[in-house]
Amino acid sequence: DVKVTQSSRYLVKRTGEKVFLECVQDMDHENMFWYRQDPGLGLRLIYFSYDVKMKEKGDIPEGYSVSREKKERFSLILESASTNQTSMYLCASSPDRGLADTQYFGPGTRLTVL
């Protein structure tokens, strides 16, 4: 089975802190994605990556950056956390850059910024 793990299930940070969310997949997938999930808004894509050291902006990249130094690991960075970044963050991976690829999701990190 594909496994996508996220470093924390729950995280509480203060405004202005730098926050790192880590995601690791164990199936040698090419693609990795970061979403945030908010009530009534569904999932919104923050950043994604089709290859190591490669990144592309999603629909809401402002206030975030990412890093993919190794194929299996994709990190989301909040440079200076703000209260409007309180949300559930979901990481996903998929096998290759093709149409109809199933995405496999981690359990999510619920981030609260005080």
Add this chain to the structure above:
Amino acid sequence: GDSVTQMEGPVTLSEEAFLTINCTYTATGYPSLFWYVQYPGEGLQLLLKATKADDKGSNKGFEATYRKETTSFHLEKGSVQVSDSAVYFCALSAYSSASKIIFGSGTRLSIRP
């Protein structure tokens, strides 16, 4: 741009009731269509998918048929169980969206024993 619209929840049903969750989409070309499910405290997982018109995806008693003429992919189940309580997301993947998956806003389903 590409988009997915699904019925708002929450939807509350009694056990063994018939379920329909409506989903319509807007996309250029021929997207692939998905239903994902999120059980409490978990990430999303694929429930079923269909890649071309008139295809029917099915899994765990759930079904959805890709209807290009009505741009719809409604989710149905003949007899729901308490264990089906979850949030259901309709989604699409299209070349015009650079192979990203676009999700609907989700429908929360609660089943009463």
